[in-house]
Structures are given as structure tokens and as C-alpha cells.
Amino acid sequence: MSFSSDVKKQLCAIKERKECCRMALLYGMLLTAKHEHDGVKFISSSEEAAALCVSLTEKSPARAATVPYATGFETYISEEIYLVLPLISEKLDLTPIVCERCRNSFFRGLFIACGSVTAPEKGYHLELAATGARTEGIASFAAENGFNFREVVRGAERSLYIKDSEEIEDFLAFIGAAKASLDFMNAKISKEVRNDINRITNFETANIDKAATAAAAQLEAIRALVNSGEIDTLPQELRETAKVRVENPEMSLGELRKLFDPPISKSGLHHRLRKVTERAGIV
Ligand SMILES: [Zn+2]
Numbered sequence: 001m002s003f004s005s006d007v008k009k010q011l012c013a014i015k016e017r018k019e020c021c022r023m024a025l026l027y028g029m030l031l032t033a034k035h036e037h038d039g040v041k042f043i044s045s046s047e048e049a050a051a052l053c054v055s056l057t058e059k060s061p062a063r064a065a066t067v068p069y070a071t072g073f074e075t076y077i078s079e080e081i082y083l084v085l086p087l088i089s090e091k092l093d094l095t096p097i098v099c100e101r102c103r104n105s106f107f108r109g110l111f112i113a114c115g116s117v118t119a120p121e122k123g124y125h126l127e128l129a130a131t132g133a134r135t136e137g138i139a140s141f142a143a144e145n146g147f148n149f150r151e152v153v154r155g156a157e158r159s160l161y162i163k164d165s166e167e168i169e170d171f172l173a174f175i176g177a178a179k180a181s182l183d184f185m186n187a188k189i190s191k192e193v194r195n196d197i198n199r200i201t202n203f204e205t206a207n208i209d210k211a212a213t214a215a216a217a218q219l220e221a222i223r224a225l226v227n228s229g230e231i232d233t234l235p236q237e238l239r240e241t242a243k244v245r246v247e248n249p250e251m252s253l254g255e256l257r258k259l260f261d262p263p264i265s266k267s268g269l270h271h272r273l274r275k276v277t278e279r280a281g282i283v
Pocket of ligand 1: 022099101
């Protein structure tokens, strides 16, 4: 099951008790439904959504019935639905939004009917598809509730989307998909942790590269000093340092310093190696 269908299944299971909120939910669900000559046809791939549509119609003067077809379910709602919901109006009519909670129900219905959301580990995209002539109305009502949807036009279809992960989390929570909202938050956190780990690894790799470059320069300097015979003119401590370095070309300063008896400090070793490279004219 896709992440979207899973979210919709959760949303369909929410029980609205107040009649105003139930009508607001049905309004959201039917807003993008098709108008037939004798009523409205709600099409969904989800059996739960079809059943919800029928149950929400029960207290209205309209009658509803679901017919399964190849890839989903068609629910027919008789024309009396027009008496209780402003489904004909070209503009978004907010009459069915009565109480505060009706807002949540309305957007939940809309999402059940035409919404989709990518699984959080795949990216951040939530869309309300084919919102038609009421696109502006829906966008501005969403904005009133704190969600800044953008419009995208694909062929003849107008749709609305949000891409900001926090806004998606908030929207999912707003319509009642608390678990999906948490999934988003968690996916984002693990992504951030992964990025941090990558950053640290890159930083360490860069440091190792730097150390290897420095070691290569030291070895080149020592080779030059040996070839010119100048190595014998160096103070004893620098000769010893050169010898230890040549014998352990791969070691970090931290490891190398312990080979001295007594061990010397890292900065002391660094200082000696710098003197060696300076003597060879390689810095
Ligand atoms: Zn209400």
C-alpha cells in the first residue's frame, strides 16, 4: 500500500460526531466530484472512502450507493445533495463551514478525495489534484488556516501543492493524520542525522588527505637531504625524526610521536618535521 493510501485509510477511520463537521467533511469530499444529470458521482480507489461517503450522506435528504468497478469504487449521491451542499457554485462557498473543527474536516475530505503525499523518505510533496475552478478559493481558505499552497497547471488541470516539510507535517496533523505527520518528522530527523554523518566523514577525509600530503612533503624533503648528504649535518634530534618518519611513512603525528623515547609532544614533532622540510627547501 502506498504512503498516500495508508494516510487516507487512517483519515477515513476518524469518527466525526458533530453534524456540522460531518457535512463539512462530505463537502470537502464532493467538491471535486463529477456532476451527473441526477446527482454527484464520487470516484475513489479506496473502499473506506466510498463507505465513508455513503455513511456521511445518511442524515441528509440525499441517497447514496456504491458500485465497485475495475480499479475502484463509484459512489452515486442523489441530486437532493444540492439542497444541503453548495456544490454547483463555481466559487468556493464556505457556508458549510460552521464551527472551528469544520475547517479540519473540510480539508480532510478534500485530501481524501483528491490529495496525495509522497512517502517522507522519498521527498516532500503534498498535492490536492484537479481542484478546478475553485483552486483560488481553496488556496486562500488554506492560507487563512496557515498553509501556503502553490498552484501548478498540468494540461487542463489546476492543482495545489506544498513542498515544505514542516508545512506538510502541520497540514497532515491539521487534517487528523497524526501518525503520518510523525512519520514525516522522523524521516526528516533521520535524514538530518545522515547528512551530519556525511559532513563529518567528509571533514575527516579532508583531514586525512591533508595529513597524507604533509607526510609526502616530509618524505620528499628527507630524500633530498639524504641525496645531498646534508642529512649528516642536521642536529641529532632532527636526524632521529627523519629516520622515524622514513621508517613509518603512513603514520599520523599522533602515532609517530609515541615511537620516540621518551615520547615527544605532537606540536614538538610537528616543529621538528617543519625544520627538516625547511632545511631541504620544501615547505
Ligand atoms: Zn463543525
